[in-house]
Amino acid sequence: MKFREVLDNIKIYEAGKPIELVVREFGIDPKDVVKLASNENPKGVSPKVSKAIVDNASKAFLYPDDSMFELKDGLAKKFDVKSENIIIGAGSDQVLDFISRVILEPNDKVLMSAVTFAMYEVYARQMGAEIIRTKNYKHIVDEFIEEYQKHKPKIVYICTPNNPTGDATTKDDVLAIINAIDKDTMIVVDGAYMEYAIAKDEKYRVTPNDLIGFENVIYLGTFSKAYGLGGMRVGYGIANNTIITALHKMRPPFNITTLSLVAGIEALKDEQFVDSSIELHRQEITRYEEFAKDNNFDYIDSYTNFITYLFNDDMSSTKISNALLKKGVIIRDLASYGMNAIRITVGTEKQNSRLFKILKESIN
Numbered sequence: 290m291k292f293r294e295v296l297d298n299i300k301i302y303e304a305g306k307p308i309e310l311v312v313r314e315f316g317i318d319p320k321d322v323v324k325l326a327s328n329e330n331p332k333g334v335s336p337k338v339s340k341a342i343v344d345n346a347s348k349a350f351l352y353p354d355d356s357m358f359e360l361k362d363g364l365a366k367k368f369d370v371k372s373e374n375i376i377i378g379a380g381s382d383q384v385l386d387f388i389s390r391v392i393l394e395p396n397d398k399v400l401m402s403a404v405t406f407a408m409y410e411v412y413a414r415q416m417g418a419e420i421i422r423t424k425n426y427k428h429i430v431d432e433f434i435e436e437y438q439k440h441k442p443k444i445v446y447i448c449t450p451n452n453p454t455g456d457a458t459t460k461d462d463v464l465a466i467i468n469a470i471d472k473d474t475m476i477v478v479d480g481a482y483m484e485y486a487i488a489k490d491e492k493y494r495v496t497p498n499d500l501i502g503f504e505n506v507i508y509l510g511t512f513s514k515a516y517g518l519g520g521m522r523v524g525y526g527i528a529n530n531t532i533i534t535a536l537h538k539m540r541p542p543f544n545i546t547t548l549s550l551v552a553g554i555e556a557l558k559d560e561q562f563v564d565s566s567i568e569l570h571r572q573e574i575t576r577y578e579e580f581a582k583d584n585n586f587d588y589i590d591s592y593t594n595f596i597t598y599l600f601n602d603d604m605s606s607t608k609i610s611n612a613l614l615k616k617g618v619i620i621r622d623l624a625s626y627g628m629n630a631i632r633i634t635v636g637t638e639k640q641n642s643r644l645f646k647i648l649k650e651s652i653n
């Protein structure tokens with residue numbers, strides 16, 4: 290069987306390891322497994338959302354409302370935009386896929402930061418595009434403009450806050466990059482962790498409304514992180530009509546499930562759950578900062594629900610990740626991103642205490 294040549298350049302995305310794997314491979318009791326690898330909300334699902342999913346379970350035989358009227362209406366009100374400016378995806382991942390498919394021809398280029406969300410590269414390579422990266426993982430305005438002018442990419446990705454590093458780009462800098470780029474290049478502003486950045490510092494607040502006036506910019510958001518719905522696969526893109534219409538041509542019918550729609554709609558009504566999730570996070574992340582200082586290694590100041598620990602040469606991120614895994618603590622090794630670093634989702638108080646204990650033992 291001969292497959293498309295572009296597949297030779299695609300590494301299969303390695304998702305965070307599931308709890309089941311640790312149970313199977315190391316014989317650890319599921320209740321002793323601490324999963325801090327995929328930036329899920331440690332508070333779990335909002336009880337109101339959970340109830341709505343159960344209450345609607347008997348509707349699972351029905352196809353969902355493909356117009357997604359109520360969910361779009363909720364998002365439109367939240368962001369002060371029109372429903373027609375919104376597209377819903379099975380996670381914002383699916384919207385990223387639509388974007389590369391409406392833009393990229395073979396050998397086109399895309400531009401992104403040195404270390405950023407892995408799926409930008411995968412979707413671009415699927416279309417046969419070439420990946421250009423800046424030198425710095427931070428989105429530095431001059432560096433983006435320079436690389437843009439040199440390579441004229443068809444898509445520029447701005448991930449703010451950035452995953453897997455945790456840094457963020459100010460609204461002023463996002464706008465400076467956008468304003469320096471011609472209108473025939475699509476700019477994706479991925480705000481998967483925006484709720485956390487806003488809670489930390491207002492100058493990082495970038496809203497769909499700030500961007501919708503640009504004809505070549507799309508904002509992406511997700512219910513997978515602060516809203517606690519990673520397993521329901523609901524994300525969205527917000528942009529002007531022309532972009533949204535093009536993206537809809539790539540969308541399969543019923544691309545999110547009947548119960549995912551219910552969950553998203555209900556989650557938007559429970560802002561208090563999001564606020565309390567962020568509050569828990571704000572308290573717990575200070576313990577991670579202190580732990581790094583106490584143990585003499587560096588970390589990246591985080592605007593997300595995770596923290597990235599940077600190790601010195603005398604420590605190996607891979608060895609440490611493996612040692613943690615054997616003890617039932619799942620985190621993310623960033624060696625495959627070229628960093629001697631680990632990314633840890635900030636968990637509950639109890640999960641974090643366990644992580645500190647095991648990490649301390651592994652370091653020593």
Ligand SMILES: *Cc1c(COP(=O)(O)O)cnc(C)c1O
Binds near residue numbers: 379452481
């Ligand atoms: C988690 C994440 C997404 C998308 O997640 P979905 O679950 O597909 O909505 C997009 N971008 C970044 C940077 C992420 O971390």
